[in-house]
Amino acid sequence: MATEEQAKAFIERIAPDVQKAYKLLGKVKPSVCIGMACVESGFGTSSLMNRYNALWGQKVGTGKTATKYWSGTFFTTKTKEEYTLGKHTVITAAFRSFSSVLQGACNFYELLNTSLYKNVKADADYKTQMGQIKACGYMTSSTEVNSVLTIIAKYNLTQYDGTTTETGENPYKLTETLLKRCSRGESVKWLQYELVKRGYIVAIDGIYGQKTYSAVCLLQKNSNGKLAVDGKAGTFTLKYLKEN
Secondary structure, X not given: OOOHHHHHHHHHHHHHHHXXXXXXXXXXXXXXXXXXXXXXXXOOOOHHHHHOOOOOOOEOOOOOOOOOOOOOOEEEEEEEEEEEOOEEEEEEXXXXXXXXXXXXXXXXXXXXXXXXXXXXXXXXXXXXXXXXHHHOOOXXXXXHHHHHHHHHHHOOHHHHOOOOOOOOOOOOOOOOOOEOOOOEOHHHHHHHHHHHHOOOOOOOOOEXXXXXXXXXXXXXXXXXXXXXXXXXXXXXXXXXXXXX
């Protein structure tokens, strides 16, 4: 059970990434997304969910749905499902793992944008959205909807819904003209945000490591010959990201 201090710290930690994911993919309100992460991960106190950034408990499923923001990695653990009202069944399930909270949040939004959740409506209020998510089968728990709604009210999570009117604006500043291995700072975060926006799997940590290098190479390969494949984000690659 999380303490009040842990609960508040968890919300403050994930809220910025949830808002960024909402700007990229929209529909379900950030308050709902944050509230569900609080319940699914016990405010981040579930060691496995926290370690693998699986804060929303997305299962692998067929492995073919909502894969743009998921690299295919997963872990297995025991979990309880309420297939029959009031009766909990312990099963071993495979859960998706992510390189960052932002990746996990993006995959959550990507999943909620699939046809499986077509009855979840963007113009509905957060209480209605939670009921719609339950009706579409996201969770088997008969108590999770009320738990999420209680958390939204208790921690005033709707405050995060009112700051997401822009769509797709990069929150980081680009001040450098050449980014490469070992580069660090906000310009690297700008680059990583643009890569995530296009579905490449990287953490937005401001460090130009191997995963960022590989993602840039893949972006360059996918540019249809417009960019040289060298793994560096120089003048032409940065311009390409700004214009495409």
